[in-house]
Amino acid sequence: xxxxxxxxxxxxxxxxxxxxxxxxxxGMQRKAQWMALLMLAVGIHVLESALPGLGPWFKPGLANxxxxxxxxxxxxxxxxxxxxxxxxxxxxxxxxxxxxxxIMSLSGAxxxxxxxxxxWRSIPGISxxxxxxxxxxxxxxxxxxxxxxxxxxxxALFYLLPPFLLVASITGWxxxxxxxxITDHLRSAMDSTSEVPTGTAHG
Amino acid sequence: xxxSSVSPGKLSGTWTDRVLLLIVLCGIxxxxxxxxxxxxxxxxxxxxxxxxxxxxxxxxxxxxxxHFKAEGEIGISDIIIADGNVAITESPCSSxxxxxxxxxxxxxxxLVCLPNRILVAIRGDAQAFDAMLx
Numbered sequence: 001x002x003x004x005x006x007x008x009x010x011x012x013x014x015x016x017x018x019x020x021x022x023x024x025x026x027g028m029q030r031k032a033q034w035m036a037l038l039m040l041a042v043g044i045h046v047l048e049s050a051l052p053g054l055g056p057w058f059k060p061g062l063a064n065x066x067x068x069x070x071x072x073x074x075x076x077x078x079x080x081x082x083x084x085x086x087x088x089x090x091x092x093x094x095x096x097x098x099x100x101x102x103i104m105s106l107s108g109a110x111x112x113x114x115x116x117x118x119x120w121r122s123i124p125g126i127s128x129x130x131x132x133x134x135x136x137x138x139x140x141x142x143x144x145x146x147x148x149x150x151x152x153x154x155x156a157l158f159y160l161l162p163p164f165l166l167v168a169s170i171t172g173w174x175x176x177x178x179x180x181x182i183t184d185h186l187r188s189a190m191d192s193t194s195e196v197p198t199g200t201a202h203g
Numbered sequence: 204x205x206x207s208s209v210s211p212g213k214l215s216g217t218w219t220d221r222v223l224l225l226i227v228l229c230g231i232x233x234x235x236x237x238x239x240x241x242x243x244x245x246x247x248x249x250x251x252x253x254x255x256x257x258x259x260x261x262x263x264x265x266x267x268x269x270h271f272k273a274e275g276e277i278g279i280s281d282i283i284i285a286d287g288n289v290a291i292t293e294s295p296c297s298s299x300x301x302x303x304x305x306x307x308x309x310x311x312x313x314l315v316c317l318p319n320r321i322l323v324a325i326r327g328d329a330q331a332f333d334a335m336l337x
Binding site (some may be wrong): 159 | 214216217218219220223224227228230231232234235238241250252254255298304312313315317318320321322324328
C-alpha cells in the first residue's frame, strides 16, 4: 500500500517518503485462498474442455463448484471475480481466448455468478444446492441468448434449449450437492483448526 | 467463513431448493411443449442457415440423398440429407462437436456449428414455423 511518494537514498529528509504498509495476515490469507481456488477452478475448466463432447455446448459445470465455495468462504465480490478470472485464464490455456466459445463461457459464467449472488442474498432458506441450480439455468439461458444475438440469429436455435436446460438443472443440482458437502467439511475443518493453541507449528 | 446467509442444508437440499427445482422443471416442460408445437408438424423440412441467412431448404425425406456444402464463417460444412436423417459430416471447426452430434431425424432436431455460424434445423410445415418467427 503506497502511502506517500518514493524516497531515494540521496534525497533530503524533507522529501516525502515511500512507506509500504504491511498487509494484514488475514488479508494475505484471503488472497492466498482466492488464488488457490482460482488455480483449482482453472484446472477444472481446462479438464472439462478436454472431456469428450456431451453436446454442442454442454459442460458439466464442475468449475462452478469452486465459485460456490468462494462465495461461502470469501464473499460475493471474490466469487464474481473468480468466475471471470477462471474463464479468462482457462481460455488462455485452452487457446480459445476471444473466440465465440470464450464469449459464451464468459457471458454464461458472469450471468451464473450474478444470479447466484442475488439468490444467496435475497432468497431465504436457500442452500448452495438451490443457488447452484439457479446458476446453471442462468448460465445456459444466457449462452443461448448470446449465441442468438451475436452468431446465429435464428429462433430455431431455441429448439435445443429445453433439453439443455434439463441437463443443466440436473448437473446444477449435483454440483450444488458437491459444493455443500465440501463447504460443510471445510467449515468443520476450519473450526477445528481455530481451536489449535497459538504458537503450535503447522505442516 | 462468510456463511451466515446460506442454509447449512442437507445434501438433498432444503424445501426452498426443492420448490425452485419444481419451478424450473415445470418451466422446462412448458417450454418444451411450446417449442415442439411451434416447430410444426406435417412434412419435415431441413433448413440450413448461416447467421441470419437461409442458405438452403430441402425436404428431409427426399427421394435422392442431398449433399450440401454450406459456406460459413471459417469454411465449408458438409451436410448430408439421406434416409430421413440429416447430419453434418465435415466441418472446419476445431472441436467437431457438430459432427459428433450425429444424425437428426425428428421435427425440432437441430445441429449447430457455432464457430462456422451454421445452423441446421428440422421443422414442420411452413405455417407453423412462420408463426414462431412472428
